[in-house]
Amino acid sequence: MTQVAVPTGVRNARPRPGRAFAPWLYLLPTAAVLLPLFGYPIYMLGLLSVFDYRQAQVSGGEPTSFVGLANYLTLLEDDRFWSILAQTVFFAAALVIATLAVGATLAVVLTRAGRWPRLLLSFAAMAAWAAPAMTGSTVWMFLFDADLGLVNQVLGIDGFNWFYDKWMTFGVVGATVVWHSFPFVMVVLYAGIQAIPPSVREAASLDGASEWQSFWRIIVPMLRPLITIVVIQSVIWDFKIFTQIYVMTNGGGIAGQNSVLNVYAYQTAFGSSEYGLGSAIGVVMTLILLVITLFYIRALYRTGEKL
Amino acid sequence: MKILNWATAGLAVLMLAACAPSTAPQAEGGDEKSGTLRVWLYDEPNRAPKEKVVQDAIKEFTAANSGVKVEVTYIPTTPARHEKFKGAFNDPASAPDVAEYGNTDLAEYVAAGGFADLSADVASWSEGSDISPTLLESATVDGKLYGVPWFIGVRALYYRTDVFEELGLLPPTSIKELATVARKIRAEKPDMYGMAVGGEYTFGALPFIWDAGGDIEKLDSAESREGVRAYTDLFTEDNCPPQTCASLTGGKTVELFASGKAAMGLLGNFNRLAVDAGPVAGKYAVVPLSGSENGSIAPAFAGGNNLGVMKSSKHRSLAVKFVELLAGRTYQIKMYGAMGNLPTLTSAREHIAAQDEFLLPFLATVAAGTKFVPIDPAWVKIDNQKIIPTMLQKIVTKQATLDEATSEAARAVNAAFGRP
Numbered sequence: 001m002t003q004v005a006v007p008t009g010v011r012n013a014r015p016r017p018g019r020a021f022a023p024w025l026y027l028l029p030t031a032a033v034l035l036p037l038f039g040y041p042i043y044m045l046g047l048l049s050v051f052d053y054r055q056a057q058v059s060g061g062e063p064t065s066f067v068g069l070a071n072y073l074t075l076l077e078d079d080r081f082w083s084i085l086a087q088t089v090f091f092a093a094a095l096v097i098a099t100l101a102v103g104a105t106l107a108v109v110l111t112r113a114g115r116w117p118r119l120l121l122s123f124a125a126m127a128a129w130a131a132p133a134m135t136g137s138t139v140w141m142f143l144f145d146a147d148l149g150l151v152n153q154v155l156g157i158d159g160f161n162w163f164y165d166k167w168m169t170f171g172v173v174g175a176t177v178v179w180h181s182f183p184f185v186m187v188v189l190y191a192g193i194q195a196i197p198p199s200v201r202e203a204a205s206l207d208g209a210s211e212w213q214s215f216w217r218i219i220v221p222m223l224r225p226l227i228t229i230v231v232i233q234s235v236i237w238d239f240k241i242f243t244q245i246y247v248m249t250n251g252g253g254i255a256g257q258n259s260v261l262n263v264y265a266y267q268t269a270f271g272s273s274e275y276g277l278g279s280a281i282g283v284v285m286t287l288i289l290l291v292i293t294l295f296y297i298r299a300l301y302r303t304g305e306k307l
Numbered sequence: 308m309k310i311l312n313w314a315t316a317g318l319a320v321l322m323l324a325a326c327a328p329s330t331a332p333q334a335e336g337g338d339e340k341s342g343t344l345r346v347w348l349y350d351e352p353n354r355a356p357k358e359k360v361v362q363d364a365i366k367e368f369t370a371a372n373s374g375v376k377v378e379v380t381y382i383p384t385t386p387a388r389h390e391k392f393k394g395a396f397n398d399p400a401s402a403p404d405v406a407e408y409g410n411t412d413l414a415e416y417v418a419a420g421g422f423a424d425l426s427a428d429v430a431s432w433s434e435g436s437d438i439s440p441t442l443l444e445s446a447t448v449d450g451k452l453y454g455v456p457w458f459i460g461v462r463a464l465y466y467r468t469d470v471f472e473e474l475g476l477l478p479p480t481s482i483k484e485l486a487t488v489a490r491k492i493r494a495e496k497p498d499m500y501g502m503a504v505g506g507e508y509t510f511g512a513l514p515f516i517w518d519a520g521g522d523i524e525k526l527d528s529a530e531s532r533e534g535v536r537a538y539t540d541l542f543t544e545d546n547c548p549p550q551t552c553a554s555l556t557g558g559k560t561v562e563l564f565a566s567g568k569a570a571m572g573l574l575g576n577f578n579r580l581a582v583d584a585g586p587v588a589g590k591y592a593v594v595p596l597s598g599s600e601n602g603s604i605a606p607a608f609a610g611g612n613n614l615g616v617m618k619s620s621k622h623r624s625l626a627v628k629f630v631e632l633l634a635g636r637t638y639q640i641k642m643y644g645a646m647g648n649l650p651t652l653t654s655a656r657e658h659i660a661a662q663d664e665f666l667l668p669f670l671a672t673v674a675a676g677t678k679f680v681p682i683d684p685a686w687v688k689i690d691n692q693k694i695i696p697t698m699l700q701k702i703v704t705k706q707a708t709l710d711e712a713t714s715e716a717a718r719a720v721n722a723a724f725g726r727p
Binding site for chain 2: 055056058062146147159160161163164250251252253254255256257267268271272273274
């Protein structure tokens with residue numbers, strides 16, 4: 001994404017020795033920050049995952065021992081891990097789609113709205129974005145409270161428990177997550193749409209394109225790089241979802257039916273001080289996210305788009 | 308698998324230059340007779356009265372030991388306390404000398420090598436023999452005592468005297484009667500729950516399991532199943548509908564009772580203030596929770612806090628002295644006055660029982676014998692993985708039969724203990 005302006009006079013000059021190192025030189029500041037900040041934790045994560053490393057080992061009560069892939073085996077043999085993994089993938093996918101749909105729709109609405117409605121909508125979205133996940137989740141939980149919640153009082157269904165049925169719970173929690181994350185999508189896409197020259201859309205509407213057509217044929221293709229970033233961000237955020245589930249379903253819902261990977265990792269591993277096992281779960285999650293991202297980038301290159 | 312293991316081992320050795328994850332150095336304690344004694348106590352929602360009692364104790368302590376300062380830090384009771392304690396074990400320089408801790412956390416902290424063995428100190432302490440053996444057990448791991456029980460909390464059956472009077476009912480004297488009475492109330496007053504029960508209320512379910520002769524370590528035994536059935540049978544439309552009650556925690560059942568939505572509930576002596584602050588104030592009474600036998604008392608869970616001395620403490624005898632002062636009769640009685648905590652010293656309990664009738668059902672419950680969760684690091688896992696709530700919830704939501712759910716829970720408990 002970084003573009004370096006090349007002076008026109010230099011373009012035809014013969015490459016000087018050491019020129020090949022220039023890109024690396026430019027990368028150096030970034031690398032100096034990224035390597036210690038990301039490299040070291042990931043290295044430690046991988047290292048811990050092949051050790052029997054619990055609280056007793058951390059504080060020196062028992063010796064640390066190397067266990068190879070035992071932590072990974074424990075994980076892969078756990079049926080609950082697989083069912084929660086599947087559940088997390090589906091939940092995250094639904095969240096990404098919902099977040100994008102809501103964010104994109106509202107971005108288009110923003111470009112069409114008058115000054116005051118636009119200001120109001122932006123303000124509301126910013127407030128949702130600014131709300132800490134913990135606070136937002138608690139407020140939503142109160143809204144849907146069985147006995148005292150506003151939703152039940154308005155609907156006149158006092159005593160109805162929204163967090164009893166598995167899918168209904170996912171629905172309410174999902175709505176909270178989307179509410180928290182759509183503003184980012186909306187703002188990014190709105191900025192993108194603003195950058196599209198008005199003449200292009202004007203031409204489209206002169207040619208008789210409907211709003212729907214101009215969205216899919218004009219806006220989406222032109223915003224593809226932005227959408228890529230937004231999708232990858234959303235996938236990563238929604239796959240790592242923790243706070244909303246942990247707070248709203250009290251740690252995974254009835255009989256753990258609403259648990260997701262991060263909550264599961266916390267409860268089986270870190271809450272129980274099984275740092276080795278927890279690291280193994282962390283490595284697996286990192287790998288999954290890496291694969292998803294790689295697939296997406298590859299798909300983009302196939303279609304000839306540049307990031 | 309061996310080859311894979313070796314391959315990973317090779318990688319770990321070659322690429323990572325054989326650096327195993329770090330381990331904190333084992334700190335050697337000391338026995339200095341002056342300096343600053345650091346004390347960690349639990350923070351409470353309303354801390355002022357506790358702080359005042361502790362300040363009095365400090366004044367008395369520093370007057371008797373010249374050249375000594377006592378520094379108290381209040382730490383949160385949220386799960387973040389685990390991180391605080393782990394940090395203290397890992398870095399002795401920032402660890403306290405004396406710490407208050409929940410007795411269910413004991414085994415994990417001892418396994419981490421955090422607390423000093425106080426067996427000999429308590430044996431030679433004049434008031435040590437005033438603590439009942441079952442209570443000392445809640446501070447004991449492998450025959451060694453790692454703290455002095457400071458106070459306990461016990462649950463008993465709260466019931467609405469006005470509702471019982473109106474319907475001509477008497478407080479239940481057996482588990483069977485409890486269920487009958489609960490259903491009768493719900494039938495007569497459909498907008499009320501008979502007995503408030505919760506799918507996440509582990510300490511509400513345990514007395515039923517223990518009373519039937521069951522045990523946390525054998526949840527699939529016939530006795531345990533009978534107890535689980537007795538508790539989960541209360542989650543029905545005609546008492547406490549699963550739609551509402553399956554997800555309730557212990558705290559939520561307290562709210563139900565305190566707000567007047569339930570006619571009975573299993574609440575602790577420490578919940579009195581919450582109930583008195585609501586519309587139910589003055590309209591309730593407490594009896595011990597009855598067992599299955601007529602007139603018997605179901606074993607209650609004896610939760611509470613201990614005072615321990617850190618292994619890394621540089622002021623060992625001073626720390627022990629301070630613990631003995633704070634956990635002694637005078638300050639236990641003062642702490643009861645300040646916070647309503649039940650003393651662990653038998654003579655102190657008898658002293659306050661004579662003054663406050665409210666305590667009688669709780670003391671009767673203690674006298675009938677209390678029980679405790681397994682004193683093993685496995686308990687923290689069982690608790691964190693919600694094994695018992697999951698079992699209860701699967702049964703009451705009919706996701707599994709009682710036999711399936713208890714077998715599954717028993718397997719999970721075994722796994723937590725590291726048994727095959």
